[in-house]
Amino acid sequence: MTESNFTHEDSRADELSHAEVYIELHQDKDFIDELVAHIESDSPDNVFNFLEPYNAADVADLMEVLSYKERRDLIRLLGEKLDPEVLSEIEGSAQDDLYDQLSNEQIADAVTDMEIDDAVYVIEELDEEDRSEVLSALPHDDREAIKESLSYPEDSAGRMMQKDLVALPEFWSVGQAIDLLRDQSSDLPEDFYDVFVVSPIHHPVGKVSLAKIMRARRSTKIQSIMEQDPPTVNVMADQEEVAYRFTKYHLISAAVTDENNRLVGMITVDDVVDVIEEEAEEDILALAGVGEESMGDSVFSISKDRFKWLFVNLLTAILASLVIGLYEQTIEKLVALAVLMPIVASMGGNAATQTMTVTVRALATKEISPANASRSVWKEFKVAMINGIFLSLISGGVAVLWFGNPLLGSVFAAAMIFNLMCAGLCGILIPLSIDKLGQDPAIASSVFVTTITDVIGFFAFLGLATVVLPPL
Amino acid sequence: MTESNFTHEDSRADELSHAEVYIELHQDKDFIDELVAHIESDSPDNVFNFLEPYNAADVADLMEVLSYKERRDLIRLLGEKLDPEVLSEIEGSAQDDLYDQLSNEQIADAVTDMEIDDAVYVIEELDEEDRSEVLSALPHDDREAIKESLSYPEDSAGRMMQKDLVALPEFWSVGQAIDLLRDQSSDLPEDFYDVFVVSPIHHPVGKVSLAKIMRARRSTKIQSIMEQDPPTVNVMADQEEVAYRFTKYHLISAAVTDENNRLVGMITVDDVVDVIEEEAEEDILALAGVGEESMGDSVFSISKDRFKWLFVNLLTAILASLVIGLYEQTIEKLVALAVLMPIVASMGGNAATQTMTVTVRALATKEISPANASRSVWKEFKVAMINGIFLSLISGGVAVLWFGNPLLGSVFAAAMIFNLMCAGLCGILIPLSIDKLGQDPAIASSVFVTTITDVIGFFAFLGLATVVLPPL
Numbered sequence: 048m049t050e051s052n053f054t055h056e057d058s059r060a061d062e063l064s065h066a067e068v069y070i071e072l073h074q075d076k077d078f079i080d081e082l083v084a085h086i087e088s089d090s091p092d093n094v095f096n097f098l099e100p101y102n103a104a105d106v107a108d109l110m111e112v113l114s115y116k117e118r119r120d121l122i123r124l125l126g127e128k129l130d131p132e133v134l135s136e137i138e139g140s141a142q143d144d145l146y147d148q149l150s151n152e153q154i155a156d157a158v159t160d161m162e163i164d165d166a167v168y169v170i171e172e173l174d175e176e177d178r179s180e181v182l183s184a185l186p187h188d189d190r191e192a193i194k195e196s197l198s199y200p201e202d203s204a205g206r207m208m209q210k211d212l213v214a215l216p217e218f219w220s221v222g223q224a225i226d227l228l229r230d231q232s233s234d235l236p237e238d239f240y241d242v243f244v245v246s247p248i249h250h251p252v253g254k255v256s257l258a259k260i261m262r263a264r265r266s267t268k269i270q271s272i273m274e275q276d277p278p279t280v281n282v283m284a285d286q287e288e289v290a291y292r293f294t295k296y297h298l299i300s301a302a303v304t305d306e307n308n309r310l311v312g313m314i315t316v317d318d319v320v321d322v323i324e325e326e327a328e329e330d331i332l333a334l335a336g337v338g339e340e341s342m343g344d345s346v347f348s349i350s351k352d353r354f355k356w357l358f359v360n361l362l363t364a365i366l367a368s369l370v371i372g373l374y375e376q377t378i379e380k381l382v383a384l385a386v387l388m389p390i391v392a393s394m395g396g397n398a399a400t401q402t403m404t405v406t407v408r409a410l411a412t413k414e415i416s417p418a419n420a421s422r423s424v425w426k427e428f429k430v431a432m433i434n435g436i437f438l439s440l441i442s443g444g445v446a447v448l449w450f451g452n453p454l455l456g457s458v459f460a461a462a463m464i465f466n467l468m469c470a471g472l473c474g475i476l477i478p479l480s481i482d483k484l485g486q487d488p489a490i491a492s493s494v495f496v497t498t499i500t501d502v503i504g505f506f507a508f509l510g511l512a513t514v515v516l517p518p519l
Numbered sequence: 520m521t522e523s524n525f526t527h528e529d530s531r532a533d534e535l536s537h538a539e540v541y542i543e544l545h546q547d548k549d550f551i552d553e554l555v556a557h558i559e560s561d562s563p564d565n566v567f568n569f570l571e572p573y574n575a576a577d578v579a580d581l582m583e584v585l586s587y588k589e590r591r592d593l594i595r596l597l598g599e600k601l602d603p604e605v606l607s608e609i610e611g612s613a614q615d616d617l618y619d620q621l622s623n624e625q626i627a628d629a630v631t632d633m634e635i636d637d638a639v640y641v642i643e644e645l646d647e648e649d650r651s652e653v654l655s656a657l658p659h660d661d662r663e664a665i666k667e668s669l670s671y672p673e674d675s676a677g678r679m680m681q682k683d684l685v686a687l688p689e690f691w692s693v694g695q696a697i698d699l700l701r702d703q704s705s706d707l708p709e710d711f712y713d714v715f716v717v718s719p720i721h722h723p724v725g726k727v728s729l730a731k732i733m734r735a736r737r738s739t740k741i742q743s744i745m746e747q748d749p750p751t752v753n754v755m756a757d758q759e760e761v762a763y764r765f766t767k768y769h770l771i772s773a774a775v776t777d778e779n780n781r782l783v784g785m786i787t788v789d790d791v792v793d794v795i796e797e798e799a800e801e802d803i804l805a806l807a808g809v810g811e812e813s814m815g816d817s818v819f820s821i822s823k824d825r826f827k828w829l830f831v832n833l834l835t836a837i838l839a840s841l842v843i844g845l846y847e848q849t850i851e852k853l854v855a856l857a858v859l860m861p862i863v864a865s866m867g868g869n870a871a872t873q874t875m876t877v878t879v880r881a882l883a884t885k886e887i888s889p890a891n892a893s894r895s896v897w898k899e900f901k902v903a904m905i906n907g908i909f910l911s912l913i914s915g916g917v918a919v920l921w922f923g924n925p926l927l928g929s930v931f932a933a934a935m936i937f938n939l940m941c942a943g944l945c946g947i948l949i950p951l952s953i954d955k956l957g958q959d960p961a962i963a964s965s966v967f968v969t970t971i972t973d974v975i976g977f978f979a980f981l982g983l984a985t986v987v988l989p990p991l
Contacts, residue, residue, distance in 0.1 A: 074888030102750075104767045112891045228733045239730050240712050240771065257729040258711050261700045278574075294796060295576045297789040299712065299771065316788050317769040323792060324766060327799030328880060334803065335876035336869060341886070346898055350905040353873050357910055360869045364862040365917060371861070372921075375854045382847045385857035389843070389973070390836040392861065397808060397832045401825050404807035408800060414813070416546030419584045426818055433822040434829055441830075445837060501861070 072101065073108040082109065086120050094124045103132035111141040122148050131157035135165035139341030140348075142172060151177055155184035162237060163189070163209050164318055167196045171206075204289050205282040207322070208303045208312030211236040214243045215269055217252060222265030240299045240315065244273050249309045251279055251302040279304050282311055286322045291413065293319045330411055333489035334404060336360070359494055367392070367501035374509035377516075383450045384512055387459055391508045394438065395466035395500030402427050402474025403496050407489050410482050424475050431471025439464035458515055462508035470500045544573065545580040554581065558592050566596045575604035583613040594620050603629035607637035611813030612820075614644060623649055627656035634709060635661070635681050636790055639668045643678075676761050677754040679794070680775045680784030683708040686715045687741055689724060694737030712771045712787065716745050721781045723751055723774040751776050754783055758794045763885060765791045802883055805961035806876060808832070831966055839864070839973035846981035849988075855922045856984055859931055863980045866910065867938035867972030874899050874946025875968050879961045882954050896947050903943025911936035930987055934980035942972045 072078055085093045098106055110118050110133070122129065122145060134157050137145055146154065146169075154173070158166045158181065170178055170193055182190050192210055199205025213235060215224055224242060228235065242260065244253035253273030263272055279302045280289050292298065293316055303312040332340065336356030340349055371378070371388070378384050406423075409415035415423055443460030447453050477495050478488035544550055557565045570578055582590050582605070594601065594617060606629050609617055618626065618641075626645070630638045630653065642650055642665055654662050664682055671677025685707060687696055696714060700707065714732065716725035725745030735744055751774045752761050764770065765788055775784040804812065808828030812821055843850070843860070850857050878895075881887035887895055915932030919925050949967045950960035 071885055071888070074885060074890055076890045079890045102768060104769075108767075111886070112888070114894075225733065229736075235730070235734065238728050238771075256710050257733060258707070258709075261697065261729060261733070262707065264701075294792050295580075296574060297576075297792070299710075299789065316792065317771060320766050320769070320788065320792060320795060323795050324799065324884075327796060327803065328884075331799065331803045331806065331876060331880055335806070335872050337873050337877055340877060346901045346905070349898075350902045353870070353902065354906050354909065356873070357866065357870060357906055358913075361862070361866060361910060361914065364865040367865075368858050368862055371858045375858065378857050379851065379854050382851050382857075385850050385854075385860075386840050386843045386847065388857075389861055389864065390833070390840055393836040393839075393969075393973075394829065394833060398825070398829055400807050401809050401828070404803060405809055405812060408803055412796075412800075413543055413546060413580075414583070416543070416584070418546055418548045418551045422586075426821075429818045430822045430825065433818070434826050437826065438829055438833060442833065497865075501865075 071108065072105045073112045079109070079112065082121075083113070083117055086117055086124065089120075089124070091124045091126065091128075094121065095128050098125075103130045104136045106130060107133050107136035107138070107141075110137055110145065111139060113141075115144065118144055119148060127153075129157075131160045132165075134158075134169050135161060140344050146172060146177075151180040152184060155181045158193075159185060159189060163192045163196060163211075164207060166193055167206060170197070171201070199282065202286045203282070204280045204284045204286070204303050204314060205312070207286060207289060207318050208282070208314045209236055210312050212243060212302075212310075212313040213239060214245045214249075214251075214310055217244045217246070217268075217270040217273070219269045220265065221260055221263045221267045221269060221272070224260055224269060225265065236313075238315070239313070242269075243302050243310060243313070244269055245310055251304060251308075251310045252276065254300075254302070256299070277302070279308075280314060281306075287326050287411075289314060290319050290322045290326060294323065326411070330407060330489040333487065334407065334493055336493060360497075363494060363498035363501070366498060367505055370502055370505040371509065374505075374513055377509060377513045381455070381512070381516060383446075383452070383455060384509060387446060387455075388505060388508050390442065391459070391462050391466055392501045392504040394442075394463060395470040395504045396497050398431065398434065398467050399470035399474040399496045399500045400493075402431075402471050403478055403492050406475045406478040407492060410478060410488055415479075420479060424472070424479075427471045427475045428468070431468045435464040435467035435471075438467060454516060455512070458511045459508065462504065462511055465507045466500060466504040469503045470496075473499050543580065544577045545584045551581070551584065554593075555585070555589055558589055558596065561592075561596070563596045563598065563600075566593065567600050570597075575602045576608045578602060579605050579608035579610070579613075582609060582617065583611060585613075587616065590616055591620060599625075601629075603632045604637075606630075606641050607633060612816050618644060618649075623652040624656060627653045630665075631657060631661060635664045635668060635683075636679060638665055639678060642669070643673070671754065674758045675754070676752045676756045676758070676775050676786060677784075679758060679761060679790050680754070680786045681708055682784050684715060684774075684782075684785040685711060686717045686721075686723075686782055689716045689718070689740075689742045689745070691741045692737065693732055693735045693739045693741060693744070696732055696741060697737070708785075710787070711785070714741075715774050715782060715785070716741055717782055723776060723780075723782045724748065726772075726774070728771070749774070752786060753778075759798050759883075761786060762791050762794045762798060766795065798883070802879060802961040805959065806879065806965055808965060832969075835966060835970040835973070838970060839977055842974055842977040843981065846977075846985055849981055849985045853927070853984070853988060855918075855924070855927060856981060859918060859927075860977060860980050862914065863931070863934050863938055864973045864976035866914075866935060867942040867976045868969050870903065870906065870939050871942035871946040871968045871972045872965075874903075874943050875950055875964050878947045878950040879964060882950060882960055887951075892951060896944070896951075899943045899947045900940070903940045907936040907939035907943075910939060926988060927984070930983045931980065934976065934983055937979045938972060938976040941975045942968075945971050 082097060085097050110121065113121065118141060134145065134154070154169065158169055166189065170181060173181060182193065185193070196206055211234065213228065241254045241256050243251050244255065246252050253270070253275050254277040255269060255273045259272050278292055278296045278298065280292060282303050282305050292301065298316060300313055300315045302310050303314055305311045329339065332338065336353070338352045340352060406415065439460040442463045443456040446459040447456035473496050478492045481488040481491050554569060557569045582593065585593060590613060606617065606626070626641065630641055633641070638661065642653060645653060654665065657665070668678055683706065685700065713726045713728050715723050716727065718724050725742070725747050726749040727741060727745045731744050750764055750768045750770065752764060754775050754777050764773065770788060772785055772787045774782050775786055777783045801811065804810065808825070810824045812824060878887065911932040914935045915928040918931040919928035945968050950964045953960040953963050
């Protein structure tokens with residue numbers, strides 16, 4: 048194979064500043080056309096030879112952009128030659144299609160070749176019946192390891208960890224450690240970066256990187272070069288907590304401990320990287336009222352998922368409109384109110400969204416906490432006041448120029464500042480409260496926040512207008 | 520030190536499911552109160568001994584939650600004993616405060632103890648004058664390495680990489696590699712996980728993990744155990760591209776190459792983890808109209824940053840209101856229109872936000888591409904149609920029940936479906952177009968999308984009502 052890299056390197060790379068240096072295979076229309084042509088030629092050899100130089104991650108991405116039919120044909124043509132790793136790289140509905148098309152026997156064969164954490168990723172996705180069939184087709188040790196992993200809650204450290212690791216007593220020397228690594232090489236994990244040091248009752252008391260062991264003299268005591276009491280992860284910790292610790296302490300691997308602080312497994316950073324992206328992704332989508340959705344999902348499942356949120360929004364929008372309905376007579380007398388009222392609501396909604404988003408992220412990254420929550424609320428109040436003053440002055444001025452009615456302008460400005468202040472407070476207090484109740488603030492905050500700012504905006508503006516404006 | 524871990528482990532850990540297992544120090548009100556008491560006691564020893572057991576990352580987080588005055592006092596009390604690593608861990612306005620308070624000499628001392636990538640992180644933050652003063656106070660080699668790093672564009676692979684790495688010719692044996700590592704141990708990076716294999720003209724042709732070297736016999740040829748042509752990173756690549764490759768290929772470290780494909784440095788995953796979080800964070804905040812903002816920023820700078828977006832939103836809201844203004848007479852005749860019109864606009868805005876958010880993320884994660892863009896647009900169109908049909912039927916029904924006017928209900932339903940279809944299309948076409956123009960779709964999409972759905976919503980509903988509804 049002469050292909051020097053897994054993705055095309057753009058030859059203009061050095062001319063570009065530092066924007067897009069790489070064009071990924073699955074973004075390369077010509078490459079995909081060629082692949083489709085090979086699939087249509089219906090020759091297993093053609094397809095296999097064409098894809099052979101590429102990494103499983105690239106093949107998985109390619110499968111995700113193919114149409115349903117192209118994907119099925121590709122899987123059929125590859126047959127036994129399909130790289131098992133593709134099974135643990137593929138996502139979304141392409142993943143379902145692939146697993147559906149393979150026999151349980153084929154899946155079991157592929158899973159046998161995987162590290163336990165990847166195997167669990169595949170098995171988790173199968174329905175109950177397929178799962179037990181695949182499990183029973185596995186070698187005994189793999190089956191037991193996967194079953195143990197599945198006994199931990201979904202998205203817990205227990206599910207992410209691998210059981211294979213290197214643990215040494217602290218009184219060993221570097222030479223003893225190296226000999227052990229060389230002798231036991233077949234039992235070791237495929238890749239590892241740290242060796243854990245344990246006390247006689249198997250508590251993790253230290254960690255040494257392979258680089259340090261490599262550099263030390265054979266006679267050096269492990270104890271003298273180890274990092275003492277490194278951060279560990281509890282086996283029941285949520286994957287979000289795991290990601291937080293890895294990021295904060297710049298970990299490459301971490302010992303996983305059970306409730307008695309005994310070493311039961313190891314998590315490596317490559318699995319955490321996916322979680323970090325996944326968790327940030329979840330927040331972004333949840334704030335916009337979208338569930339976990341991927342490009343490969345069917346139109347029906349996407350529509351159903353988004354419908355829920357739109358339906359809730361319809362109900363809250365109707366609620367806000369009921370408020371307007373209360374003031375129909377006032378609007379009838381001065382239609383300018385109908386013209387201006389969406390501005391009050393829109394500004395409140397946007398200001399609240401800003402504060403809410405910042406708060407949701409600060410909660411996720413643990414920047415906000417009971418220790419500084421009241422300080423943050425006070426700060427948001429001040430920010431809302433400053434922007435409220437400026438924006439209400441501008442808005443009031445615009446209204447006066449537009450409708451030539453100073454009293455209307457004043458009512459508009461007053462409603463604006465009032466709604467912006469409420470928006471700032473709701474924007475922080477609502478996610479904080481939802482978090483305190485143990486719920487995910489990213490999911491529920493938006494509904495409450497926008498409903499409240501709409502309702503308050505209409506109430507403030509139309510209510511004030513009804514009271515203040517002279518009967519026309 | 521008896522503290523067995525860097526953060527408190529909750530003793531109820533095993534009783535909890537797998538929610539919050541850890542309470543971080545900077546979230547522990549009692550701990551912070553104690554720290555503040557020590558600061559107020561004005562005893563350098565008290566403060567130092569109290570904080571000594573903790574990791575620099577924890578001390579940095581603690582500084583971020585302290586008030587401006589507490590933080591200054593803490594920095595003064597710690598003096599020379601401040602862990603240099605805190606300088607590279609701290610963020611936001613606490614970072615500015617810390618750097619302001621330290622003399623350039625103190626910063627230079629701290630920087631000298633750091634790895635080059637951390638040193639660059641600190642130096643980047645200084646203003647021009649301080650930067651050259653600190654640089655000239657550094658040892659020659661450090662200064663040159665930092666200057667070279669700074670010569671690469673901000674957020675490029677060149678800035679992230681470190682120059683210290685281990686590169687071997689492919690014909691070496693494992694034994695030779697191990698001897699080199701042991702002999703050159705002082706020149707090696709503090710931690711590394713892979714050894715790079717280079718051709719005679721210094722092109723990276725392979726990579727071997729330390730674990731593999733460790734397990735192999737001394738006589739084994741490096742060539743026979745190396746991973747051939749591993750994914751590399753171009754020195755000019757943006758950090759987002761770097762993060763993408765690390766995630767996709769599950770890399771722990773990657774060779775960085777110049778425009779002639781020569782090995783010039785190495786990036787390790789611990790630095791990439793921060794980037795992944797940062798990039799996702801930027802998208803979330805940008806979509807909500809917030810710039811890079813951290814909890815420690817001043818009220819003034821937060822207000823100014825958010826004001827920009829709110830001001831733009833005010834202009835677009837006025838634009839939408841101008842549309843309403845065109846139909847004042849129609850509204851005067853039927854105030855129900857004023858009651859219902861915000862619902863049309865709100866539903867359009869929400870549907871568009873859903874599609875837009877999914878598209879922005881799909882662009883960021885390279886799930887969407889020229890190869891599948893038209894397929895995605897078609898899909899969004901179908902999703903919008905399905906939800907448009909259901910939601911317009913429900914809305915129309917509600918309007919009929921509420922106002923007892925079937926014609927009004929029909930107009931409302933028609934405007935709703937029309938706006939939802941437009942929202943779906945705008946939600947995907949606008950970010951795609953902005954991306955094609957080389958701009959960040961997360962930043963500008965929201966403004967366009969919400970303006971268009973508001974304007975179209977009001978136009979469709981009020982315009983149709985003017986044409987269809989009988990003069991009352």
